[in-house]
Amino acid sequence: MDVSLQQTSAMDVKPPVTSVGVLGWVRQNLFNGPLNSILTIVVVLVLVRIVPPLFKWALVDSLWTSSGAACKATTGACWSVLTHNARFILFGFYPHDQQWRPLCCVILIVGLFLYTRSPNRWSKGLAIAWGVSLVAMGILMPGGVLGLQPVEPGQWSGISLTLLLSLFGLTVAYPLGVILALGRRSRLPAIKAMSVLYIELIRGVPLISMLFMASVMFPLFLPEGITVNKILRAQAAIILFTAAYIAEVVRGGLQAVPRGQYEAAESLGLDYYQKMRLIILPQALKIVIPPTVGILVSAFKDTSLVVIIGLFDLLKTTQVTLSNPEWMGFSTEAFLFIAVLYFLGCFSMSSFSRRLEKALAR
Amino acid sequence: MDHDPQTGMSPTGKKPFMSDPTDSKSETRGSARTIIHIAGLHKWYGDFHVLKDINLDVEKGERIVICGPSGSGKSTLIRCINRLEEHQRGRIVVDNIELTNDIKNIEKIRAEVGMVFQHFNLFPHLSILENLTLGPIWVRKVPKAEAEQTAMYFLQKVHIADQARKYPGQLSGGQQQRVAIARSLCMKPKVMLFDEPTSALDPEMVKEVLDAMIELAEEGMTMLVVSHEMGFAKSVAHRVLFMDSGQVVEQNSPEEFFSQPRHERTKLFLSQILH
Ligand SMILES: Nc1ncnc2c1ncn2[C@@H]1O[C@H](COP(=O)(O)OP(=O)(O)O)[C@@H](O)[C@H]1O
Ligand SMILES: [Mg+2]
Numbered sequence: 001m002d003v004s005l006q007q008t009s010a011m012d013v014k015p016p017v018t019s020v021g022v023l024g025w026v027r028q029n030l031f032n033g034p035l036n037s038i039l040t041i042v043v044v045l046v047l048v049r050i051v052p053p054l055f056k057w058a059l060v061d062s063l064w065t066s067s068g069a070a071c072k073a074t075t076g077a078c079w080s081v082l083t084h085n086a087r088f089i090l091f092g093f094y095p096h097d098q099q100w101r102p103l104c105c106v107i108l109i110v111g112l113f114l115y116t117r118s119p120n121r122w123s124k125g126l127a128i129a130w131g132v133s134l135v136a137m138g139i140l141m142p143g144g145v146l147g148l149q150p151v152e153p154g155q156w157s158g159i160s161l162t163l164l165l166s167l168f169g170l171t172v173a174y175p176l177g178v179i180l181a182l183g184r185r186s187r188l189p190a191i192k193a194m195s196v197l198y199i200e201l202i203r204g205v206p207l208i209s210m211l212f213m214a215s216v217m218f219p220l221f222l223p224e225g226i227t228v229n230k231i232l233r234a235q236a237a238i239i240l241f242t243a244a245y246i247a248e249v250v251r252g253g254l255q256a257v258p259r260g261q262y263e264a265a266e267s268l269g270l271d272y273y274q275k276m277r278l279i280i281l282p283q284a285l286k287i288v289i290p291p292t293v294g295i296l297v298s299a300f301k302d303t304s305l306v307v308i309i310g311l312f313d314l315l316k317t318t319q320v321t322l323s324n325p326e327w328m329g330f331s332t333e334a335f336l337f338i339a340v341l342y343f344l345g346c347f348s349m350s351s352f353s354r355r356l357e358k359a360l361a362r
Numbered sequence: 363m364d365h366d367p368q369t370g371m372s373p374t375g376k377k378p379f380m381s382d383p384t385d386s387k388s389e390t391r392g393s394a395r396t397i398i399h400i401a402g403l404h405k406w407y408g409d410f411h412v413l414k415d416i417n418l419d420v421e422k423g424e425r426i427v428i429c430g431p432s433g434s435g436k437s438t439l440i441r442c443i444n445r446l447e448e449h450q451r452g453r454i455v456v457d458n459i460e461l462t463n464d465i466k467n468i469e470k471i472r473a474e475v476g477m478v479f480q481h482f483n484l485f486p487h488l489s490i491l492e493n494l495t496l497g498p499i500w501v502r503k504v505p506k507a508e509a510e511q512t513a514m515y516f517l518q519k520v521h522i523a524d525q526a527r528k529y530p531g532q533l534s535g536g537q538q539q540r541v542a543i544a545r546s547l548c549m550k551p552k553v554m555l556f557d558e559p560t561s562a563l564d565p566e567m568v569k570e571v572l573d574a575m576i577e578l579a580e581e582g583m584t585m586l587v588v589s590h591e592m593g594f595a596k597s598v599a600h601r602v603l604f605m606d607s608g609q610v611v612e613q614n615s616p617e618e619f620f621s622q623p624r625h626e627r628t629k630l631f632l633s634q635i636l637h
Contacts, residue, residue, distance in 0.1 A: 213621035263446050264483035268549060269473030271465075278496060282487050360487075 068326035081330040082337050084206035085321045089334075092157025092317040098149060101140045104158035108133045109163050117352050119359035136169070137164065143249045153229045157312030159341070161231070165207055165303045165313070166345075169238040169298050176239065177246025178285070182276065195247070210237040215309040234306045242299040253284030286360050293353035297346045312358055314338060395421045397553060397584055398443060403452035405438060412438050413449070414608040415524070425585045425618070427595040430605035431631055436588045439605070440555045443586070444468075444475045473501050476554040478544030480562050482538040484530035490517070490541050491526040497549045509548070511550055516544040520574045536567030540574050547578070554578065556587040590635050592620065604628045 030040040033165060059322050061076025064083060071078035082089065090106075091099045112133055141164065144150035156164070164243060183195030202210075214237040222228065265275040285292070307316040318334050321327055398420035405413040412435045420426060428436050441447040442454060445461055445468045454461040456471045485493050494513035498504040504512070518522040520540035522533075530538055539559055546554060556575070560568045572594050579585060579598040589595065594615050595602050602619040604612040606627050612619070623629045 258483075260479060260481055260483035261485065264477075264479065264485070266446060267444055267472055267475070267477040268545075269501040270470045271469055271498070274500050278500065279485055286487070 010215070052353065068330075071330065072267060077333050078330045079333055081321070081327045081333050085324075085327065088319050089314070089321055090158045091160060092312045092320075093155045094157060094160070095149070095151060095155065098143070098151060101143070101148070101151075102156070102158070105137045105160050106163060108137065109167055113348070113352075117348065117355060119356055134168075153231045156231060158317045159314045160304075161311065162303055162314045164236055165231075166300045168235060169242060169299060169303070173239045173242035173299070174246055174292075174296075176243040178250050178281070180243060180247035181250035181254060184247065185254055199244045199247050200239055203248070207237070207241050208305055208308060210241050210315055211305060211309050213237070230309065231311060234309060234311060238299065238303065238306075242295065245295045246292060249288050249295060250284065252291075253286075253288035254280065256287050257283045286357075289353050289357050289360075293350055297349050300345055300349065301342060314341065388454060395558075397422045397457055397549045398586075399453070399455040401444075401453045403439075403449055403454065405435075405442065405447065405449045405451075412608050413442070414545075416452070416610055418603075418610070420584065420586065422584055423582050424540045424586070424600050425579055425598050426585075427599040427601060428586065428603045428605060429590055429595070429635075430603075430611075431632070434605045435608045436605050437557050438604055440477075441585055442471050442555060443553075443555060444477055446477075469501075473497075473549060474552045476537070476549060476551035478542050478546055478554065478556045478559045480558040482535070482542045482562075483528070484542055484545070486530050488529075489526070490528055490530065492534070493529045493530065493541060494545050494548045497545070502549065512548055513544070516547045517541075519547075519577070520544050521570075535563045536568060539563065539567075539571045543571075543574055543578070551586045553586065556585065556589065558588050558590075559590060560589065569636065592635070596620065604631065606631070 031037045056076070058077050061074060062079055063071050063074055063076060064079045066078075066080045068078075068080070068084075071080055087096070087099060091102050094102050112126075112130060114280060116126060116130075139145060140148070141156060141160070142151060142153065180195050180199060183191045184199065185191045186195070201214040211234055214233040218228070218233055261279055261283065262275065270278065304313055304315045306313050307319075312320070318338055322331050322334055380551070396419050398418070400416055400418040403416040403418075404411070409602050416439060428439070430436055438447055442449050442461075443456060448632065449461075457465050457474050459471055460570065461468065461471060484490075485496070489494065491510060491513055494516065495509040498509040498512060499506055508513055513528065514523055517526055520543055522537055522540055522544075525533060525537060525541075530541070543554075543559075560571050563571060568591070572591060575585070575587070575594065576598055585598075587594070587599075599616045601613055602616050603610050604619070604625070604627075606621075612623065612625050614624075619628075620632065623632055
């Protein structure tokens with residue numbers, strides 16, 4: 001080490017001070033030209049005007065556990081609207097003494113998702129854990145077995161409803177979308193025509209109208225006396241809607257896999273399913289990770305549209321809380337909180353997609 | 363048209379097929395020595411008549427080099443043999459199975475016919491070893507350990523056993539093409555098809571791939587090779603076919619073919635590639 005340092009020392013001219021260290025960084029990134037310098041100054045001024053008052057409102061003058069009346073007297077943020085109503089906002093009309101059940105579901109989903117985010121932790125065990133959890137949630141929420149008190153789906157609400165609609169929606173919509181994409185590229189005319197028809201029909205209709213159809217029109221077609229609960233219908237609408245978009249994205253991926261890959265797979269004697277599963281789909285799905293996650297993220301956000309058919313998702317329980325006279329007028333705090341929750345969900349999904357891409361990069 | 367049916371040339375000597383330690387039984391199925399029988403083959407792309415009345419019989423152990431100008435239908439012809447392209451008229455019988463629309467028959471034939479492409483077409487998301495074991499495991503239902511043993515044997519044969527854990531993107535073109543050859547061999551094919559295996563390679567890598575092919579030829583593999591490598595044709599081919607605009611214009615032993623081409627088109631073509 002020392003020897004080599006000695007040898008190179010003659011060539012070892014230090015870089016100019018202005019390009020290293022804090023000063024160098026500031027110069028290079030904030031003041032490298034007149035326009036950038038002006039922008040930097042403007043941004044700093046704006047931040048100086050905004051940040052301190054915001055800090056004062058959100059933290060210094062804020063109330064966290066007071067009553068609604070006390071909140072009305074202060075100039076700070078009233079986080080009490082959240083702490084007082086947390087159980088209702090998160091779990092809505094789910095029976096009070098049974099709310100550990102949706103809580104378990106939420107913890108399971110969030111915990112598993114966080115664990116799954118690192119692709120190097122992926123294993124068969126994890127896949128089984130996901131499968132078992134999905135089944136467990138399917139038992140926990142409705143109850144009625146294992147001594148669990150039955151809970152009407154109409155009472156499922158709050159964040160657990162949002163998460164369950166998203167999770168079940170995405171896990172069913174993704175494979176369905178892949179199948180539709182394969183169908184659209186099928187050689188069999190009937191399958192191809194049906195896939196195209198389905199995809200184009202669904203893509204030509206807004207999700208809201210699909211939800212309306214699911215909640216209003218669909219029951220009309222059912223025979224007398226048979227009802228399918230509202231949540232299931234909304235869930236089906238979300239799945240059918242999302243699948244069509246996924247199908248189009250996956251089709252793009254299938255087209256992006258070079259012809260030679262199809263031919264090499266075929267020339268080995270692989271049958272259609274082996275060819276798709278082992279060779280084509282792994283490559284195609286990898287190519288379309290970014291747009292796929294984009295669709296999943298917007299599907300996650302779109303679950304909030306179920307309020308219009310009278311389901312109480314996270315957004316609706318918040319609105320209900322705010323319509324209570326005691327807590328009226330604190331919508332800023334409440335919606336900030338909701339925004340943060342949604343942001344965390346969406347952000348972790350997209351950061352997951354970036355990790356996934358990196359892990360699969362070759 | 364003068365595609366004389368069989369010029370009476372037979373493969374020089376009967377050498378054993380390429381075999382490996384895990385393979386105990388030898389080949390031979392059926393009594394006829396013919397492994398590929400093509401009769402009255404026509405193919406169209408829309409209105410474009412790309413193959414015109416092709417007749418070709420290939421014997422076991424025979425090595426045929428196909429040459430001809432670009433666009434003459436060479437690729438199309440050998441791709442018809444494993445049904446990467448569909449033909450519209452005529453018969454193709456491979457290993458006693460006629461190629462029809464029966465997908466099970468097609469898959470059976472594809473398993474017996476190895477194919478090496480101009481652009482290698484390795485599976486980029488799988489390691490070299492996985493590229494080699496995929497076919498045997500899923501098509502031949504060979505146990506994984508045995509498939510890996512076979513794979514390593516063939517990787518050694520093409521001199522890249524040390525690359526087994528790498529991915530195709532990490533290998534040079536020549537190495538990739540040798541992997542592609544090994545991948546086909548792992549299926550223990552009865553016939554190997556090569557579609558211009560060296561024409562996408564940098565010049566310094568052509569030799570390593572040709573050497574692997576020559577070694578394969580010396581072990582008695584039945585080979586159909588689309589190539590303009592005249593040295594290769596002279597040293598291993600039993601027959602050279604010249605194709606032009608969808609027809610087999612001329613076929614002969616390599617010595618005759620290169621020294622005394624009979625057709626004007628052949629002469630013109632040879633003068634072009636030899637300069
Ligand atoms: N999929 C296709 N559709 C239409 N024409 C094709 C297709 N593939 C090849 N051709 C045409 O068929 C002719 C023969 O092609 P090919 O067999 O690839 O020739 P070669 O391998 O001898 O260069 C060419 O004129 C080519 O343009
Ligand atoms: Mg070609």
